[in-house]
Amino acid sequence: MWTLYHQWLSPFCRKVRLFLAEKKVDFELRLEPVWDRRAEFLALNPAGEVPVLENIDGATLADSQAIVEFIEEEVPEPSLIGRDAAERAEVRRLVAWFDRKFNAEVTDNLVGEKVVNRLLRMGTPDSRAIRAGHLNVRHHLEYVGFLMERRTWLAGDRLTLADLTAAAHFSCIDYLGDVPWEAHEEAKTWYARIKSRPSFRPLLSDHIPGMAPASNYADMDF
Ligand SMILES: N[C@@H](CCC(=O)N[C@@H](CS)C(=O)NCC(=O)O)C(=O)O
Incomplete structure:
Protein backbone atom coordinates (compact mmCIF):
# COMPACT_ATOMS: atom_id res chain seq x y z
CA MET A 1 0.00 0.00 0.00
CA TRP A 2 1.23 3.48 -0.93
CA THR A 3 0.70 6.84 0.76
CA LEU A 4 0.68 9.97 -1.40
CA TYR A 5 1.63 13.19 0.41
CA HIS A 6 -0.24 15.91 -1.45
CA GLN A 7 -1.93 19.29 -1.60
CA TRP A 8 -5.46 19.65 -3.03
CA LEU A 9 -4.76 22.09 -5.88
CA SER A 10 -1.28 20.91 -6.77
CA PRO A 11 -1.36 19.86 -10.46
CA PHE A 12 1.71 17.67 -9.85
CA CYS A 13 -0.13 15.73 -7.12
CA ARG A 14 -3.23 15.44 -9.31
CA LYS A 15 -1.11 14.09 -12.17
CA VAL A 16 0.16 11.30 -9.86
CA ARG A 17 -3.34 10.62 -8.46
CA LEU A 18 -4.72 10.16 -12.00
CA PHE A 19 -1.78 8.04 -13.10
CA LEU A 20 -2.00 5.68 -10.09
CA ALA A 21 -5.76 5.34 -10.57
CA GLU A 22 -5.37 4.52 -14.29
CA LYS A 23 -2.77 1.89 -13.33
CA LYS A 24 -5.12 0.58 -10.61
CA VAL A 25 -2.44 1.04 -7.94
CA ASP A 26 -4.03 1.44 -4.46
CA PHE A 27 -2.96 4.44 -2.42
CA GLU A 28 -4.19 6.69 0.34
CA LEU A 29 -3.90 10.46 0.43
CA ARG A 30 -2.15 12.38 3.17
CA LEU A 31 -2.44 16.16 3.18
CA GLU A 32 0.99 17.72 3.73
CA PRO A 33 1.20 21.35 4.92
CA VAL A 34 4.35 21.97 2.86
CA TRP A 35 4.79 25.50 4.20
CA ASP A 36 5.30 24.10 7.75
CA ARG A 37 8.58 22.51 6.60
CA ARG A 38 8.05 19.52 8.95
CA ALA A 39 11.35 17.78 9.70
CA GLU A 40 9.77 14.33 9.09
CA PHE A 41 8.58 15.45 5.66
CA LEU A 42 11.91 17.07 4.72
CA ALA A 43 13.53 13.74 5.58
CA LEU A 44 11.32 12.14 2.90
CA ASN A 45 11.92 14.89 0.32
CA PRO A 46 14.63 17.47 1.05
CA ALA A 47 13.10 19.68 -1.68
CA GLY A 48 10.12 20.15 0.66
CA GLU A 49 7.66 19.62 -2.19
CA VAL A 50 4.67 17.40 -2.81
CA PRO A 51 3.98 14.91 -4.35
CA VAL A 52 5.87 12.29 -2.37
CA LEU A 53 4.88 8.64 -2.64
CA GLU A 54 5.83 6.39 0.25
CA ASN A 55 5.46 2.64 0.42
CA ILE A 56 4.57 0.72 3.56
CA ASP A 57 8.01 -0.94 3.35
CA GLY A 58 9.65 2.53 3.57
CA ALA A 59 10.51 3.13 -0.11
CA THR A 60 10.08 6.83 -0.92
CA LEU A 61 9.68 8.52 -4.30
CA ALA A 62 9.58 12.26 -4.95
CA ASP A 63 8.90 14.47 -7.99
CA SER A 64 5.82 13.75 -10.09
CA GLN A 65 7.72 12.71 -13.20
CA ALA A 66 10.12 10.42 -11.28
CA ILE A 67 7.09 8.84 -9.58
CA VAL A 68 5.12 8.13 -12.75
CA GLU A 69 8.16 6.82 -14.64
CA PHE A 70 8.85 4.44 -11.70
CA ILE A 71 5.25 3.19 -11.66
CA GLU A 72 5.27 2.78 -15.48
CA GLU A 73 8.27 0.44 -15.13
CA GLU A 74 6.76 -1.50 -12.21
CA VAL A 75 3.24 -1.70 -13.65
CA PRO A 76 3.65 -1.64 -17.45
CA GLU A 77 -0.04 -2.04 -18.36
CA PRO A 78 -1.85 -0.03 -19.44
CA SER A 79 1.11 1.67 -21.13
CA LEU A 80 0.76 5.40 -20.46
CA ILE A 81 4.13 6.88 -21.48
CA GLY A 82 4.32 5.56 -25.04
CA ARG A 83 5.07 2.18 -26.58
CA ASP A 84 8.08 3.25 -28.68
CA ARG A 201 -13.97 10.78 -10.00
CA PRO A 202 -12.00 11.26 -6.74
CA LEU A 203 -10.68 14.62 -8.01
CA LEU A 204 -14.23 15.77 -8.64
CA SER A 205 -15.12 15.11 -4.98
CA ASP A 206 -12.26 17.28 -3.72
CA HIS A 207 -13.56 20.04 -1.50
CA ILE A 208 -11.00 22.35 0.06
CA PRO A 209 -12.16 23.46 3.51
CA GLY A 210 -13.27 27.09 3.29
CA MET A 211 -12.94 27.21 -0.49
CA ALA A 212 -15.83 25.54 -2.35
CA PRO A 213 -15.30 24.57 -6.00
CA ALA A 214 -16.91 26.54 -8.84
CA SER A 215 -20.50 25.45 -9.51
CA ASN A 216 -19.73 23.40 -12.68
CA TYR A 217 -16.54 21.81 -11.37
CA ALA A 218 -18.00 18.34 -10.77
CA ASP A 219 -20.68 18.47 -13.51
CA MET A 220 -20.37 16.10 -16.42
CA ASP A 221 -22.49 18.52 -18.40
CA PHE A 222 -20.53 21.75 -17.91
N1 LIG B 1 8.87 19.29 -10.21
C1 LIG B 1 8.05 18.96 -9.06
C2 LIG B 1 7.25 20.19 -8.65
C3 LIG B 1 6.45 19.98 -7.39
C4 LIG B 1 5.92 21.28 -6.82
O1 LIG B 1 6.18 22.39 -7.33
N2 LIG B 1 5.15 21.15 -5.74
C5 LIG B 1 4.62 22.32 -5.05
C6 LIG B 1 3.10 22.21 -4.96
S1 LIG B 1 2.37 22.39 -6.55
C7 LIG B 1 5.15 22.36 -3.63
O2 LIG B 1 5.15 21.36 -2.96
N3 LIG B 1 5.60 23.53 -3.19
C8 LIG B 1 6.02 23.70 -1.82
C9 LIG B 1 7.19 24.61 -1.70
O3 LIG B 1 7.87 24.88 -2.70
O4 LIG B 1 7.43 25.04 -0.58
C10 LIG B 1 7.15 17.78 -9.40
O5 LIG B 1 6.88 17.54 -10.59
O6 LIG B 1 6.73 17.04 -8.48
Whole structure:
Protein backbone atom coordinates (compact mmCIF):
# COMPACT_ATOMS: atom_id res chain seq x y z
CA MET A 1 0.00 0.00 0.00
CA TRP A 2 1.23 3.48 -0.93
CA THR A 3 0.70 6.84 0.76
CA LEU A 4 0.68 9.97 -1.40
CA TYR A 5 1.63 13.19 0.41
CA HIS A 6 -0.24 15.91 -1.45
CA GLN A 7 -1.93 19.29 -1.60
CA TRP A 8 -5.46 19.65 -3.03
CA LEU A 9 -4.76 22.09 -5.88
CA SER A 10 -1.28 20.91 -6.77
CA PRO A 11 -1.36 19.86 -10.46
CA PHE A 12 1.71 17.67 -9.85
CA CYS A 13 -0.13 15.73 -7.12
CA ARG A 14 -3.23 15.44 -9.31
CA LYS A 15 -1.11 14.09 -12.17
CA VAL A 16 0.16 11.30 -9.86
CA ARG A 17 -3.34 10.62 -8.46
CA LEU A 18 -4.72 10.16 -12.00
CA PHE A 19 -1.78 8.04 -13.10
CA LEU A 20 -2.00 5.68 -10.09
CA ALA A 21 -5.76 5.34 -10.57
CA GLU A 22 -5.37 4.52 -14.29
CA LYS A 23 -2.77 1.89 -13.33
CA LYS A 24 -5.12 0.58 -10.61
CA VAL A 25 -2.44 1.04 -7.94
CA ASP A 26 -4.03 1.44 -4.46
CA PHE A 27 -2.96 4.44 -2.42
CA GLU A 28 -4.19 6.69 0.34
CA LEU A 29 -3.90 10.46 0.43
CA ARG A 30 -2.15 12.38 3.17
CA LEU A 31 -2.44 16.16 3.18
CA GLU A 32 0.99 17.72 3.73
CA PRO A 33 1.20 21.35 4.92
CA VAL A 34 4.35 21.97 2.86
CA TRP A 35 4.79 25.50 4.20
CA ASP A 36 5.30 24.10 7.75
CA ARG A 37 8.58 22.51 6.60
CA ARG A 38 8.05 19.52 8.95
CA ALA A 39 11.35 17.78 9.70
CA GLU A 40 9.77 14.33 9.09
CA PHE A 41 8.58 15.45 5.66
CA LEU A 42 11.91 17.07 4.72
CA ALA A 43 13.53 13.74 5.58
CA LEU A 44 11.32 12.14 2.90
CA ASN A 45 11.92 14.89 0.32
CA PRO A 46 14.63 17.47 1.05
CA ALA A 47 13.10 19.68 -1.68
CA GLY A 48 10.12 20.15 0.66
CA GLU A 49 7.66 19.62 -2.19
CA VAL A 50 4.67 17.40 -2.81
CA PRO A 51 3.98 14.91 -4.35
CA VAL A 52 5.87 12.29 -2.37
CA LEU A 53 4.88 8.64 -2.64
CA GLU A 54 5.83 6.39 0.25
CA ASN A 55 5.46 2.64 0.42
CA ILE A 56 4.57 0.72 3.56
CA ASP A 57 8.01 -0.94 3.35
CA GLY A 58 9.65 2.53 3.57
CA ALA A 59 10.51 3.13 -0.11
CA THR A 60 10.08 6.83 -0.92
CA LEU A 61 9.68 8.52 -4.30
CA ALA A 62 9.58 12.26 -4.95
CA ASP A 63 8.90 14.47 -7.99
CA SER A 64 5.82 13.75 -10.09
CA GLN A 65 7.72 12.71 -13.20
CA ALA A 66 10.12 10.42 -11.28
CA ILE A 67 7.09 8.84 -9.58
CA VAL A 68 5.12 8.13 -12.75
CA GLU A 69 8.16 6.82 -14.64
CA PHE A 70 8.85 4.44 -11.70
CA ILE A 71 5.25 3.19 -11.66
CA GLU A 72 5.27 2.78 -15.48
CA GLU A 73 8.27 0.44 -15.13
CA GLU A 74 6.76 -1.50 -12.21
CA VAL A 75 3.24 -1.70 -13.65
CA PRO A 76 3.65 -1.64 -17.45
CA GLU A 77 -0.04 -2.04 -18.36
CA PRO A 78 -1.85 -0.03 -19.44
CA SER A 79 1.11 1.67 -21.13
CA LEU A 80 0.76 5.40 -20.46
CA ILE A 81 4.13 6.88 -21.48
CA GLY A 82 4.32 5.56 -25.04
CA ARG A 83 5.07 2.18 -26.58
CA ASP A 84 8.08 3.25 -28.68
CA ALA A 85 10.73 5.97 -28.65
CA ALA A 86 8.78 8.34 -30.90
CA GLU A 87 5.59 8.01 -28.83
CA ARG A 88 7.52 8.49 -25.59
CA ALA A 89 9.19 11.63 -26.95
CA GLU A 90 5.81 13.14 -27.88
CA VAL A 91 4.26 12.24 -24.51
CA ARG A 92 7.23 13.75 -22.66
CA ARG A 93 7.15 16.92 -24.82
CA LEU A 94 3.52 17.50 -23.86
CA VAL A 95 4.10 16.65 -20.19
CA ALA A 96 6.86 19.28 -20.15
CA TRP A 97 4.52 21.72 -21.94
CA PHE A 98 1.97 21.51 -19.14
CA ASP A 99 4.32 21.02 -16.16
CA ARG A 100 6.55 23.94 -17.18
CA LYS A 101 4.80 26.26 -19.63
CA PHE A 102 1.17 25.97 -18.47
CA ASN A 103 2.33 25.92 -14.86
CA ALA A 104 4.32 29.15 -15.23
CA GLU A 105 1.82 30.95 -17.49
CA VAL A 106 -1.47 29.86 -15.90
CA THR A 107 -1.30 27.80 -12.68
CA ASP A 108 1.20 30.00 -10.85
CA ASN A 109 -0.76 33.11 -11.81
CA LEU A 110 -4.19 31.79 -10.80
CA VAL A 111 -3.75 29.06 -8.14
CA GLY A 112 -0.67 30.85 -6.80
CA GLU A 113 -2.41 34.20 -6.41
CA LYS A 114 -5.93 33.07 -5.51
CA VAL A 115 -5.22 30.02 -3.32
CA VAL A 116 -1.64 29.85 -2.03
CA ASN A 117 -1.62 33.59 -1.37
CA ARG A 118 -4.87 33.26 0.63
CA LEU A 119 -3.78 30.15 2.57
CA LEU A 120 -0.52 31.80 3.56
CA ARG A 121 -2.19 35.20 4.17
CA MET A 122 0.35 36.90 1.93
CA GLY A 123 -1.76 40.03 1.35
CA THR A 124 -3.73 41.23 -1.65
CA PRO A 125 -3.49 38.96 -4.71
CA ASP A 126 -1.66 40.51 -7.66
CA SER A 127 -4.42 41.48 -10.11
CA ARG A 128 -1.94 41.74 -13.01
CA ALA A 129 -0.89 38.12 -12.47
CA ILE A 130 -4.54 37.03 -12.38
CA ARG A 131 -5.27 38.91 -15.62
CA ALA A 132 -2.25 37.27 -17.26
CA GLY A 133 -3.45 33.82 -16.10
CA HIS A 134 -6.92 34.44 -17.60
CA LEU A 135 -5.41 35.54 -20.90
CA ASN A 136 -2.87 32.72 -21.08
CA VAL A 137 -5.33 29.91 -20.36
CA ARG A 138 -7.08 30.77 -23.67
CA HIS A 139 -3.89 30.08 -25.64
CA HIS A 140 -3.53 26.68 -24.00
CA LEU A 141 -7.18 25.83 -24.75
CA GLU A 142 -6.51 26.75 -28.38
CA TYR A 143 -3.48 24.46 -28.46
CA VAL A 144 -5.52 21.57 -27.03
CA GLY A 145 -8.13 22.30 -29.73
CA PHE A 146 -5.42 22.30 -32.42
CA LEU A 147 -4.21 18.87 -31.26
CA MET A 148 -7.74 17.46 -30.99
CA GLU A 149 -8.49 18.40 -34.60
CA ARG A 150 -5.64 16.09 -35.61
CA ARG A 151 -5.60 13.32 -33.00
CA THR A 152 -7.88 11.21 -30.81
CA TRP A 153 -5.95 12.01 -27.64
CA LEU A 154 -3.32 14.72 -27.03
CA ALA A 155 -0.25 12.65 -27.94
CA GLY A 156 -1.83 10.31 -30.53
CA ASP A 157 -4.48 7.62 -30.74
CA ARG A 158 -4.39 6.46 -27.11
CA LEU A 159 -4.85 8.06 -23.71
CA THR A 160 -1.42 8.80 -22.20
CA LEU A 161 0.30 10.67 -19.42
CA ALA A 162 0.07 13.76 -21.68
CA ASP A 163 -3.73 13.79 -21.25
CA LEU A 164 -3.51 13.10 -17.51
CA THR A 165 -0.98 15.88 -16.98
CA ALA A 166 -2.95 18.40 -19.01
CA ALA A 167 -6.19 17.43 -17.24
CA ALA A 168 -4.47 17.71 -13.84
CA HIS A 169 -3.46 21.30 -14.63
CA PHE A 170 -6.81 22.32 -16.17
CA SER A 171 -8.72 20.76 -13.24
CA CYS A 172 -7.00 23.05 -10.72
CA ILE A 173 -8.00 26.11 -12.75
CA ASP A 174 -11.48 24.66 -13.29
CA TYR A 175 -11.89 24.30 -9.50
CA LEU A 176 -11.60 28.10 -9.42
CA GLY A 177 -14.09 28.45 -12.30
CA ASP A 178 -11.44 30.12 -14.48
CA VAL A 179 -11.54 27.95 -17.63
CA PRO A 180 -13.67 29.51 -20.42
CA TRP A 181 -14.78 26.14 -21.84
CA GLU A 182 -17.75 27.55 -23.75
CA ALA A 183 -15.45 29.40 -26.17
CA HIS A 184 -13.34 26.27 -26.86
CA GLU A 185 -15.55 23.39 -27.99
CA GLU A 186 -12.77 20.93 -29.00
CA ALA A 187 -10.90 21.34 -25.74
CA LYS A 188 -14.19 21.01 -23.85
CA THR A 189 -15.01 17.72 -25.63
CA TRP A 190 -11.55 16.37 -24.74
CA TYR A 191 -11.94 17.42 -21.07
CA ALA A 192 -15.44 15.91 -20.87
CA ARG A 193 -13.99 12.54 -21.99
CA ILE A 194 -11.29 12.67 -19.28
CA LYS A 195 -13.77 13.91 -16.70
CA SER A 196 -16.01 10.88 -17.24
CA ARG A 197 -13.21 8.38 -16.51
CA PRO A 198 -13.36 6.51 -13.15
CA SER A 199 -9.79 7.71 -12.41
CA PHE A 200 -11.05 11.31 -12.40
CA ARG A 201 -13.97 10.78 -10.00
CA PRO A 202 -12.00 11.26 -6.74
CA LEU A 203 -10.68 14.62 -8.01
CA LEU A 204 -14.23 15.77 -8.64
CA SER A 205 -15.12 15.11 -4.98
CA ASP A 206 -12.26 17.28 -3.72
CA HIS A 207 -13.56 20.04 -1.50
CA ILE A 208 -11.00 22.35 0.06
CA PRO A 209 -12.16 23.46 3.51
CA GLY A 210 -13.27 27.09 3.29
CA MET A 211 -12.94 27.21 -0.49
CA ALA A 212 -15.83 25.54 -2.35
CA PRO A 213 -15.30 24.57 -6.00
CA ALA A 214 -16.91 26.54 -8.84
CA SER A 215 -20.50 25.45 -9.51
CA ASN A 216 -19.73 23.40 -12.68
CA TYR A 217 -16.54 21.81 -11.37
CA ALA A 218 -18.00 18.34 -10.77
CA ASP A 219 -20.68 18.47 -13.51
CA MET A 220 -20.37 16.10 -16.42
CA ASP A 221 -22.49 18.52 -18.40
CA PHE A 222 -20.53 21.75 -17.91
N1 LIG B 1 8.87 19.29 -10.21
C1 LIG B 1 8.05 18.96 -9.06
C2 LIG B 1 7.25 20.19 -8.65
C3 LIG B 1 6.45 19.98 -7.39
C4 LIG B 1 5.92 21.28 -6.82
O1 LIG B 1 6.18 22.39 -7.33
N2 LIG B 1 5.15 21.15 -5.74
C5 LIG B 1 4.62 22.32 -5.05
C6 LIG B 1 3.10 22.21 -4.96
S1 LIG B 1 2.37 22.39 -6.55
C7 LIG B 1 5.15 22.36 -3.63
O2 LIG B 1 5.15 21.36 -2.96
N3 LIG B 1 5.60 23.53 -3.19
C8 LIG B 1 6.02 23.70 -1.82
C9 LIG B 1 7.19 24.61 -1.70
O3 LIG B 1 7.87 24.88 -2.70
O4 LIG B 1 7.43 25.04 -0.58
C10 LIG B 1 7.15 17.78 -9.40
O5 LIG B 1 6.88 17.54 -10.59
O6 LIG B 1 6.73 17.04 -8.48
